[in-house]
Amino acid sequence: MNIGTMIKRLQDIMRQDAGVNGDAQRIEQIVWMLFLKLYDAKESEWEILEDNYKSIIPEEYRWRNWAPDNKDGKAITGDEMATFIIQLFATLKDLEVDENTDARGRLVKEVFTDLNNYMKDGVLIRQVVNVLNEIDLTDFKVRHAFNEIYETILKDLQSAGKSGEFYTPRAVTDFVVKMVDPKVGETIADFACGTGGFLVSALNHMKEEVSNTTSNEKLQKSFYGVEKKSLPYLLCTTNMLLHDINEPQIIRGNSLEKNVRDYDENDKFDVILMNPPYGGTEKKSVQQNFPTELRNSETADLFMVEILYRLKQNGRVGIVLPDGFLFGTDNTKLAIKQKLMEECNLHTIIRLPGSIFAPYTSIATNLLFFDKTSPTQEIWFYRMDLPKGYKAFSKTKPVEIRHFDDVIAWWNNRIEIKDTKDDESLSETWKSKKYTIDEIKKLNYNIDQCGYPIKEEVILSPKETMDNFIMKRESLEKQLDEKLNEIISLIGDLR
Amino acid sequence: MIVDDLKKSLYLACFQGKLSIQNDTDSNVQESLNQIIIDKQIDKKEIKKRKINDEYIEAYKLPQTWKWVKMGYLCDVIRGLTFSTSYKKQKENTILVLRGGNIDSKTEELIYDDNIYVDSSIPNSNQFLKVGDILIVASSGTKTSVGKSSFIHEVDDNVSFGGFMMVVRPYEQIVNPKYISYQIKMYRNKIINDTNGYISNITNEILNNLMIPLPPIEEQQRIVDKIEILLDKLNDIKPIEEELTTMKSNFSNDMIKSILNEAYSGEFAFTNEKIDDWKQDSLIKIADIYTGNSISESVKKNKYMNLEDGYNYIATKDLEFDHSFNYNNGVKIPYSESGFKYADKNDILMCIEGGSAGKKIGILSEKVCFGNKLCKFSTISSDILPKFLYYYLQSPVFLKNFYGNLSGIIGGVSINKIKNIIIKYPSIEEQQKIVDKIEELLPLCDDLDSLVKA
Secondary structure (H helix, E strand, C coil), X not given: CCHHHHHHHHHHHHXXXXXXXXXXXXXXXXXXXXXXXXXXXXXXXXXXXXXXXXXXXXXXXXXXXXXXXXXXXXXXXXXXXXXXXXXXXXHHHCCCCCCCCCHHHHHHHHXXXXXXXXXXXXXXXXXXXXXXXXXXXXXXXHHHHXXXXXXXXXXXXXXXXXXXXXXXXXXXXXXXXXXXXXXXXXXXXXXXXXXXXXXXXXXXXXXXXXXXXXXXXXXXXXXXEEECCHHHHHHHHHHHHHCCCCCCEEEECCHHHCCHHHCXXXXXXXXXEECCCCCCECCHHHHCCCCHHHCCCEHHHHHHHXXXXXXXXXXEEEEEEEXXXXXXXXXXXXXHHHHHHHHCEEEEEEECCHHHHCCCCCCCEEEEEEECCCCCCEXXXXXXXXXXXXXXXXXXXXXCHHHHHHHHHHHCCCCCXXXXXXXXXXXXXXXXXXXXXXXXXHXXXXXXXXXCCCCCCCCCCHHHHHHHHHHHHHHHHHHHHHHHHHHHHHHHCCC | CHHHHHHHHHHHHHHCCCCCCCCCCCCCHHHHHHHHHHHCCXXXXXXXXXXXXXXXXXXXXCCCCCEEEEHHHCEEEEECECCCCCCECCCCCCEEEECHHHECCCCCCECCCCCEEECCCCCCHHHCCCCCCEEEECECCCHHHCCCEEECCCCCCCEEEECCEEEEXXXXXXXXXXXXXXXXXXXXXXXXXXXXXXXXXXXXHHHHCCEEEECCHXXXXXXXXXXXXXXXXXXXXXXXXXXXXXXXXXXXXHHHHHHHHHHHXXXXXXXXXXXXXXXXXXXXXXXXXXXXXXXXXXXXXXXXXXXXXXXXXXXXXXXXXXXCECCCCCEEECCCCCCXXXXXXXXXXXXXXXXXXXXXXXXXXXXXXXXXXXXXXXECCCCCCHXXXXXXXXXXXXXXXXXXXXXXXXXECCHHHHHCCEXXXXXXXXXXXXXXXXXXXXXXXXXXXXXXXX
């Protein structure tokens, strides 16, 4: 089973359907079906393990009852299929749930609440379903292999041009998790979880520790995520299910919409891992949930404040932030950094090369590690340089966990490293250095230290330059068109 | 930008009633208006006081249920505080006074910077800002600031506003404050055009006579909701448009850089010479390199301005980014003057110090004197074509080295460092082919530039 070709086959089928527009919709189409199929596979397990398990999905809409095609001419297709899917969506959106409903059941309703089915052609829908049924998700091994394919789907989603959020490379999440080292029994949160990258990395890390059913059960309730947009939310919940978290605690919403002063111990976590969206601006109503002196319209800054209010005593944090946070000294950024260093021990900052998120963006990012044990006494900086032979990371040569080996070696044996220069007259720069809190204060909390000495400009070949330009322009124009279409539909209601 | 165009046309459509439903069950505008006139006692005397005149110019046709109403019937217009220089910068039980600078020009939100305070005895009771007010810059030395407004959605109790500011306080029984706020934003340009004098000034009279297309109050809320969703969407579009514009303006330069990089990294290989086969030398071995003379302003004015004869003197400002020279710039050095260095026709001049270091370069078409931030290059080796050197100095291969050696506060590269930079070069034949190719491709990039930006 070559999943790569499977995805291509699915896309080829869907391209013939007039209702599906663009990669993002195609992916949403694949994923809702995948979710139902996966859910069905899990239900088979639950039915075996629990005597009283009853599915919240009405019988006729359960994947097992309408999706399989025994090639006897009885499988629904054509117009009948098209109508059926419309009814399926309507039913699942309207499932009756209350506080007594099993969390697994509630998940179905939550997932379908903002989902859309785009395909209009019943014959094509049948073809897509049949392709998906070539994978046997009840087979644990297959499901495990499928995880990696799922990652590909997630990566491809980013090139469909969703702005602001980008897929954090697995190597980065795995590295952060390795350093933060969450343990079984701890609670792990990501308040802007996207497709669930950090949560899954943490889960994989902790699974190595799981030795018996008790710890496995503890794992079930360990993860907490919040995601604003419907498609990543769907992908995240499916991701958690794929990894056998049966009742994923993923909330659909904007965690910034709660007043930080209303958080109590139950809202706090042992471990917080995040790559918040950068460059976003939050409305006034959202900003008011934060104290005036820390109030800012920048999304990433507000998330940083939220973290400070939701970290348990002795808790640990690993977060990805842009350069702007490090050197920014406008009023609230300064106040936020001060609060961070007064309440927490910001012990390590790793500078990442600009191309680490290539090809989606070339923004300069950094990993900040801190814990709530004591105020900051000193901060260690380390600049991660590109590996030998790499002019830059790219789509074909992405960052891998092995590229972090040097960083990990240094982490456990921290020394200051000065950059060697061919020309001694050039000013000295450091790859790794320790700064005391007093030195930081003198620098007015500018923690943009041990940066990259020369702004390395990557010059591509003429053809690459042109291809890049065309690709980027297409992606931007696609985004522009999508937004314009949203506006048209908003005003189209009336005229 | 499409965002700006869209914003204007969406506002207009909203205020023509095209983006909201007219409901039969909505309240009656005329009745509400009659009621307000009674409640607020807007009698003949008051109308005169507010300077509401008879001019009724209806800009466009309104839906049935709407009515054109002058703002003087819908709001109180309040002028700001006048006070002597007894204001303090310290907050001690006193009143914060907002001024034009307290409204952020980009976001149009209040910013509490550079605050001043006055004693609590100074403001009248109606000069305290309330939620629902619209704070407007009524006059300013900067004409573009006039009419800048901020809708007050949250404010502390003891905040007032200065004499160059005005507050529009809508009557909430008949008008939605946010609705009025958007009206004011849309008419900001119109307001600016209506003022006169060097220091633009919006008077109570102007505001009171502003024609407001007034829907029933329920519909006003629907319109406000609609505008806010649309503005959100437009805000999402803005960064996309800006990125598109930036990348389009960078494209042609990126292409040029890329082509030159290919050329000088030996990727063209017309005669199959690989980069490893290329010879190399330090620049000083293949070219004459030196900087020019600086002339102080006074000496320049007294001795070298507007002379009839002499060599033209080229300073950094006289060399354009498009490689052209402004030879007749008014400064000439007499032919027989001693102490000046020269550059000959066909020599290369390049800026190596200051903000334009590495960015300005050209080939001279006459003999000149030149400034000390410019450096002359002329080939002395028969192994190097002048044009090969010329494009080399513009290529990333050279510039990476160059920028890597920038030093000093002003940012320049010492002449010695430049002399020691190593240049790699192939056979003359290959050099010529490379130069030809470059000269074929570069004009195409210029064409690209105008096409892409169209």
